[in-house]
């Protein structure tokens with residue numbers, strides 16, 4: 540499972556938890572403007588916006604899980620098994636493979652509005668990266684500094700949803716998650732009032748009771764509700780340290796500790812990494828399951844006019860700060 544959010548203080552932030560039991564050796568990867576992007580069914584390009592994000596680089600191709608471009612436009616792919624459906628090539632559309640979708644949008648668009656224009660003539664085609672890497676059943680959140688949308692390619696075609704919460708989790712289809720928020724109408728960050736009965740003397744006996752009813756489990760629908768509640772009630776300072784810190788606290792409220800989400804064959808799904816990208820500054824912050832210290836990579840510290848990918852392996856062992 541995964542959860543993605545957008546977040547605003549003085550600057551704008553975009554990031555996600557990646558929950559999985561295996562890693563593909565992903566690294567923080569910067570794609571500079573002149574890197575040659577080959578598209579299977581569309582025009583190649585060596586002149587596009589620069590990208591920073593998490594990617595598995597295979598055969599010199601950055602397979603992005605999530606990324607932000609130099610204008611701040613950001614995208615994340617999250618699992619959508621059973622519902623994701625990619626279509627046969629359509630001669631009247633731009634045919635883009637699911638693994639090309641992030642470079643295709645972020646390479647060309649500055650805003651969500653520009654992305655919507657490309658989406659109106661897009662067909663996500665059922666083209667795998669390779670035999671070893673079949674199509675991943677994903678859906679995507681796309682955000683700029685003003686708004687978010689969700690893109691789901693399903694049997695009926697490509698669906699684009701406005702995403703007012705600025706949150707995405709996994710199954711089922713996005714419309715369900717939006718409607719499901721109505722269920723939690725009465726949940727509050729403040730102390731609850733006695734609306735049960737005036738005839739009974741009922742009082743809160745502890746702080747935090749306004750949140751009773753929020754789902755505490757790790758299912759996709761519950762994580763969506765919890766992340767939305769955390770994001771909308773969150774009180775953050777506006778400095779970079781406050782904002783990035785708060786962003787990770789929100790993601791932590793839906794993170795998965797090892798062991799609590801069991802798969803068959805004795806494996807567990809857990810939060811491999813959490814990311815938070817400052818969309819305005821192009822700085823990608825992350826923590827990993829085994830390293831809670833925040834590591835940062837700044838895209839503007841690289842030569843963005845080059846043609847070579849730059850990848851930083853994840854620092855994934857705990858950095859203890861001894862004081863004696």
Ligand SMILES: C[C@H](CCC(=O)NCCS(=O)(=O)O)[C@H]1CC[C@H]2[C@@H]3CC[C@@H]4C[C@H](O)CC[C@]4(C)[C@H]3C[C@H](O)[C@]12C
Nearest residue numbers: 540541558595602604616617618638672673674675709
């Ligand atoms: C598994 C992850 C989603 C995590 C998630 O949502 N877990 C919820 C589980 S549950 O739904 O709750 O049960 C997704 C997110 C992005 C994906 C990569 C995208 C590039 C590339 C595309 C190729 O085609 C296949 C290999 C490839 C490296 C992909 C591997 C894998 O698919 C990645 C990591």
